[in-house]
Amino acid sequence: MTENQAHSIAVPVEEIEKLPELKENPFKRRICEVFSHDGSGNLTFEDFLDMMSVFSEAAPRDIKAWYAFRIYDLDDDMYIGRGDLLEATRLLTRDELHAQEREEIVASVLDEADVDGDGRLSFMDFEHVVVRAPDFLSTFHIRV
Amino acid sequence: MSGGNSKNKGRSKRHEGWEEAGGEFYQELYPGGEQELFENLQRADAAKLATLLPSKQARNTTTVKRGRSQNERRQSTYARTTQSRDIHLAMMPDLSENLSNEERTWEEIMQIKAMPVPMLQKRELKARLQNATKLRLQGFENIHWQQRKVWHRFRVRFGEIIGKLELWQSPMREIEGTFGTGVVSYFLFLRWLLFLNLVISLFVTLFLILPKTILVETQHTCSDYEANSTVCCSQYYFEKNVTDSNIVLDVIQGTGWMEMTILFYGVYSNEIYTYFLNGFWETQMYYNMPLAYILVPISWAVLSLVAIVKAGAKGFKEKLVESEGQLYKYCNLVFGGWDFCIQHEKSANIKHKALFNEIKVCLEEERIKEEKQLRTRESEILLYLRRLLINLIVLVILIASGFLIYVAFNYSVDRLGTGSSEQSDVKVDNTYVNRTFERLTISRLRFNQNAGVLGLYRENSFFEQLENTLLEFLPFICIVMLNLIVPEVFNQLISFENYTPARVVIVTLLRTVLLRLSSLAVLMSQIYMYITVNGIICSLENKDPNRLECWETYVGQQLYKLVLTDFAIQFVTTFLINLPRAFIARHSSSKCLKMLGEQDFSLPKHVLDIIYVQTIIWMGAYFCPFLPIIGTIYYFLIFYVKKFTCLVNCTPSPVVYKASKSKSLFMSVLFLGFVISIGPVAYSVAELLPSLNCGPFRGYDTVWSYVIETFDRFPFFFREIVFLLGTSVFAVPAFVVLLFFLYYYWALAAANRHMVAVLKNQLVLEGHDKQFLLNRLSAFIRQHQKRCERRNRASFADDDSSIRQSSR
Numbered sequence: 001m002t003e004n005q006a007h008s009i010a011v012p013v014e015e016i017e018k019l020p021e022l023k024e025n026p027f028k029r030r031i032c033e034v035f036s037h038d039g040s041g042n043l044t045f046e047d048f049l050d051m052m053s054v055f056s057e058a059a060p061r062d063i064k065a066w067y068a069f070r071i072y073d074l075d076d077d078m079y080i081g082r083g084d085l086l087e088a089t090r091l092l093t094r095d096e097l098h099a100q101e102r103e104e105i106v107a108s109v110l111d112e113a114d115v116d117g118d119g120r121l122s123f124m125d126f127e128h129v130v131v132r133a134p135d136f137l138s139t140f141h142i143r144v
Numbered sequence: 145m146s147g148g149n150s151k152n153k154g155r156s157k158r159h160e161g162w163e164e165a166g167g168e169f170y171q172e173l174y175p176g177g178e179q180e181l182f183e184n185l186q187r188a189d190a191a192k193l194a195t196l197l198p199s200k201q202a203r204n205t206t207t208v209k210r211g212r213s214q215n216e217r218r219q220s221t222y223a224r225t226t227q228s229r230d231i232h233l234a235m236m237p238d239l240s241e242n243l244s245n246e247e248r249t250w251e252e253i254m255q256i257k258a259m260p261v262p263m264l265q266k267r268e269l270k271a272r273l274q275n276a277t278k279l280r281l282q283g284f285e286n287i288h289w290q291q292r293k294v295w296h297r298f299r300v301r302f303g304e305i306i307g308k309l310e311l312w313q314s315p316m317r318e319i320e321g322t323f324g325t326g327v328v329s330y331f332l333f334l335r336w337l338l339f340l341n342l343v344i345s346l347f348v349t350l351f352l353i354l355p356k357t358i359l360v361e362t363q364h365t366c367s368d369y370e371a372n373s374t375v376c377c378s379q380y381y382f383e384k385n386v387t388d389s390n391i392v393l394d395v396i397q398g399t400g401w402m403e404m405t406i407l408f409y410g411v412y413s414n415e416i417y418t419y420f421l422n423g424f425w426e427t428q429m430y431y432n433m434p435l436a437y438i439l440v441p442i443s444w445a446v447l448s449l450v451a452i453v454k455a456g457a458k459g460f461k462e463k464l465v466e467s468e469g470q471l472y473k474y475c476n477l478v479f480g481g482w483d484f485c486i487q488h489e490k491s492a493n494i495k496h497k498a499l500f501n502e503i504k505v506c507l508e509e510e511r512i513k514e515e516k517q518l519r520t521r522e523s524e525i526l527l528y529l530r531r532l533l534i535n536l537i538v539l540v541i542l543i544a545s546g547f548l549i550y551v552a553f554n555y556s557v558d559r560l561g562t563g564s565s566e567q568s569d570v571k572v573d574n575t576y577v578n579r580t581f582e583r584l585t586i587s588r589l590r591f592n593q594n595a596g597v598l599g600l601y602r603e604n605s606f607f608e609q610l611e612n613t614l615l616e617f618l619p620f621i622c623i624v625m626l627n628l629i630v631p632e633v634f635n636q637l638i639s640f641e642n643y644t645p646a647r648v649v650i651v652t653l654l655r656t657v658l659l660r661l662s663s664l665a666v667l668m669s670q671i672y673m674y675i676t677v678n679g680i681i682c683s684l685e686n687k688d689p690n691r692l693e694c695w696e697t698y699v700g701q702q703l704y705k706l707v708l709t710d711f712a713i714q715f716v717t718t719f720l721i722n723l724p725r726a727f728i729a730r731h732s733s734s735k736c737l738k739m740l741g742e743q744d745f746s747l748p749k750h751v752l753d754i755i756y757v758q759t760i761i762w763m764g765a766y767f768c769p770f771l772p773i774i775g776t777i778y779y780f781l782i783f784y785v786k787k788f789t790c791l792v793n794c795t796p797s798p799v800v801y802k803a804s805k806s807k808s809l810f811m812s813v814l815f816l817g818f819v820i821s822i823g824p825v826a827y828s829v830a831e832l833l834p835s836l837n838c839g840p841f842r843g844y845d846t847v848w849s850y851v852i853e854t855f856d857r858f859p860f861f862f863r864e865i866v867f868l869l870g871t872s873v874f875a876v877p878a879f880v881v882l883l884f885f886l887y888y889y890w891a892l893a894a895a896n897r898h899m900v901a902v903l904k905n906q907l908v909l910e911g912h913d914k915q916f917l918l919n920r921l922s923a924f925i926r927q928h929q930k931r932c933e934r935r936n937r938a939s940f941a942d943d944d945s946s947i948r949q950s951s952r
Contacts, residue, residue, distance in 0.1 A: 020487045021487060023487065023489075024486055024487060024488065024489060024491075024492035025482070025484060025486075026482060026496075027482070037262065037264075046262065046263045046264060047262070049263055050262050050263050054260075055484065060258050062258070062260070063258065063259075063260045066260040067260060068479065072479065085478065088478055089478060089503075092478065092481055092482060092496070092499050093496060093499055093500040093503065094496045094500075096496070096497075096500045097500065097503065101503070101504075101507060104507060105474060105477075105478070105503060105506075105507075108473075108474040109474045109475050109478055111474075112472050112473070112474055112475050113472065113475050115907050115908060115911045116910075116911025116912070116914055116915060117908075117911050117912055117915060118911075118915055126479075129472050129475045129479070130475070130479055130480075132472055133472055133475055133476040133479055133480045135325075135476055135480035135481070136476070136479060136480040138325050139325055139480055139481075139482065139483045139484055139485070140480070140484055141484060141485065142484050142485060
């Protein structure tokens, strides 16, 4: 591999999603998009390294929180809005919740986390919550 | 920045470019005043105003300017991602501040690792930092820096190596992949216990077993002493010829030849070993075996306590954070709910289900809370009555199982006792009296001696042997069976009680713990009664086969058997009962069989299994110093048994176990086990008369009296200090000082709590303020922009008119 190939040859997103580590993850497409250099989901070698270093156990909490924010921010507007949360709960439970229940959950999440009352979570809100959520750090990693 | 050409460009411009870039940076970080702010405001549309707030500046400074200038060079699809990436450039170390020296540059390079930017950018940052002009370190500072570098590198390497050597890394990963982090925390706990036992066995081996095997004891002969002296008694005890018996049975019972090995308390010597070192120092060395024998248990008890408290305190801290986290219950569900480690389709399905269930439960709980307020007085009373009834049933079951153990123990002792005495009437051996100690295996022993004489007796005796062994194990089989059956009953009962799911886990765990430990307590009290009746006698005069000659060894044997039984039961249930069940469940289509065969990995039960064994080990390690070593082996093997249970027999549990919650729970249960196990040992050390015939403390009133006697031989000065510590002159002021500290910390905690509440309020208020100000500002900007437009239009019109005028 010459020097430039590390960041010019990309593996298509469909192949990446087949990895056993990602295969079952409901957010796999979004994860690929976040880590790919051009937002398409295709990963170069360096993008892949970035992904693995973020998901490694040794990665600092702040980095994990930042990328988790990016992942949950499904529409990429730098805020986790209502739509993002609805979509996330849908992905998590595989369409099994009623729309009304999902609305309830999203309302409760916003109620808990939205400090400044603008009806969406900024990174500050998200970080504030996530570092206090006891399960976040233990679950947000991939063992290789 | 990710393209090859921009990199080349950067390279060619590197030398003249950087200082410029640094300057630009500075301006962006510290915007040059109101003029610029105003410009920014004009350029920004009202909706994006929030990004200009100081609180956002840390990440967003460069969005506006830099993002634009670069976007022009890029395709439009890139725009979004690059924008978000450029944000992070703002977090770069400020280059323009001062010329930094090598060490600082190095530190900054190390800090790059903690930045959430892609690798390419990290590399660029590093290159930039490396190429920046910097001061060279000289002399001592240089050496210091080099040292730090080497130390850092060493630490990283060492961490990597340790990580690779970590025990059971890949099984853990496998389990995590199928069962999630909650179950892995159980296996981590198992590993923790393994290491704890390893350390304890290291202590025991170094200070008890090695000295015992290496150092040579001086032989005393009975004829030099009185007939009643400990020397004579123990000589008699040790010389009992333990000839042939069934080796396998001896191994599993710890009797026969096993009894006289270093496995048990009995053989440890009561002498202070002395030996001469030839060579450099012509001196005499001492090793005080009795003192070592009492100090080693004390030290491992302290060690275990410290280890538990340390691990528990960590859990406690997490729990404190979590109690705050209760406020973020739903966020925890949504953002921390998915286990990124899960790799199997099946477990992913179950995880989805579990999350769904949990969300349901949360919503349900809300509803229950609302209902509770609406609940009528009558239904409430009914519920409490039901709970009371079930608690009574539980209590009855607990007492009944205790009684069952009591009966079983008495039955086995009676049967064994009568069996042997009947036979002793028939045959009188000449070696019989000496071997009375083998009370429990007496008939077998005698049979073996006479095996050559009576061939027919053999078959008979085989069954007798079997019967005896069964009888001997009866109490333990009883205990283990109870432990298997009763928790299932409890599980059924609790469904009538309408507890919240979190309560259910705790209540079942508590009841099962009570069952296990109470059965253990009954057993201990039985043994205690047996000892006090039959315990103390000199072997020389002992004619009664039921009398114990070395009761400490007897206790050790009982606990040793208990551990072995437990392991056997674990093994049997896993491979002979649960495996076929799982097999049936997997390969049969009938619903009924499936119900029978399917089993989920219920964490509380498995946690109790290993905590129970640890309790026995703590209890028995004083009487049987080998027990921690056996425990280490036990845990090592049980890991694979449990892994098998987990991966092959079980399906993932529909209940979600949270890693964060379980650890502190494990530790508190373990602590309970520790207290319960140390109690009897401490009592026996402080109060009971040690055996005359064996062990390091023969001839003393209690073990503690030996310690006091040894203490009296210490230097006067040291003794005075210790006595002073015990008097009120020291104790009262110390108590007062402690109280002061306690009060101080309590006040501090209260103040902090108050502060947290105030800050939280303030945070919310600031949020509202911000919202308000932003609204006002955006309104103002819109107004301003309109005015500008109007002015522009006006000036444009002016220009137009002037042009028209001039053209005329």
